[in-house]
Amino acid sequence: MEMVQVVFLTVLMFFVIVTVHEWGHYYFAKRAGILVREFAIGFGPKLFSYKRNETQFTLRLLPFGGYARMAGEDPELIEIQTGQTIAVRLNNENQVKRIYLDQLDNRKNVIRGEVQFIDLEERLSLRLDVDGEFQQYEVHPQAMMVAKGTETQIAPKDRQFGSKSVGQRALAIFAGPAMNFILAFILFAVYIQMVGLPVENPTYVQIGKVSEGMPADEANLQEGDIVESINGTPIGADAQKIIELTSASADKPMEWTIRRGDQVLNVTLTPRTVKGEEGGKVGIVAQMPTRQAGFTETITGSGKAMVETTNIIFVGFKQLIEKFSMDDLGGPVRTFEVTGQIAKSGIDQLTQWAAILSLYLGIFNLLPIPALDGSRLIFLGVEALRGKPVDPNKEGMVHFIGFAMLFLLMIAVTYNDILRLING
Known part of the structure; x- marks a missing residue:
């Protein structure tokens, strides 16, 4: 049942992030009077489709993204010739x-x-x-x-993408990433409301998550328990001390004193070694006490999280360029794998991860890579400076080559992800 729930939450998260992005394109294109032929989530064969007003809404097989197909962006597929x-x-x-x-x-x-x-x-x-x-x-x-x-x-001329002003077209393109930024801000705010803010000058450490099947779980330790001492050593607010004492006691019994409400419990735990990790583990996440965040604190905290995460994303881009390796890239398979692992940690961690992915998607789409929103905005910027559009055939070829290269890269990293899973 837990696995079904994790899969459902993972799929739902990706669905929401991609849908919000494409809805941005769709909504502002419609406001500009552009005919949006299709609003699609995913690529490849259709799984589900229905039409509302002028737009066909489709769910497709491959969860690699989505698109809002506007009239005039691509050559019309159906042409009627004189004499026909x-x-x-x-x-x-x-x-x-x-x-x-x-x-x-x-x-x-x-x-x-x-x-x-x-x-x-x-x-x-x-x-x-x-x-x-x-x-x-x-x-x-x-x-x-x-x-x-x-x-x-x-698609009459006034309903086509190219007939609108540079500002209207730029807004319709930029709205996709912008919606991801807004979603990320909201999700960071929700996460702060879920987990709260650290208490200033704390006097104790409490147990956060308890891993199933580990010594702490077997001893019935619970989230929120306060660790007062280990082997007679007071812990106070020193979470690092718990890690050090536990790590040094692999396969050795330890005496923990726990406060749960008004109760004081003496518990014997024997840390275990975990494959791939050093020292003993009891299966807990030690956390500092928190308090409920106020409205202003939530807003400022969410903004701070946006800035800090953005810096981390760009540092990652820089490192990827300086030391490129296929092993450092992850496609949909790896992203789903990581998301599933995070989903097991709780809805709060999944919310934070969704905020990070939404912010990443918005930033990535604004990069000046052909076929992405950033590249299309550059062409519109050139058009604004020149006073006339770039040759649509040349622009279309640039985007086509860019899309083909991104698709090939996606196949390569997906293959790499599958090999990684097979090889453990």
């Missing part, structure tokens, strides 16, 4: 509401003809040759093209 035979269905205002590209003989209540003229971006009109008679039609701005059983909404 199509069928159209009109609404009550005689506007084209549906355009059928195949199975024309099976379509009912339609007008079938050969395309003489069509403009689905600016003029929103088309002209058909229907049995030798030319007929002109206005196209509804939300008309659907139907081919191979799939409906694709047309």
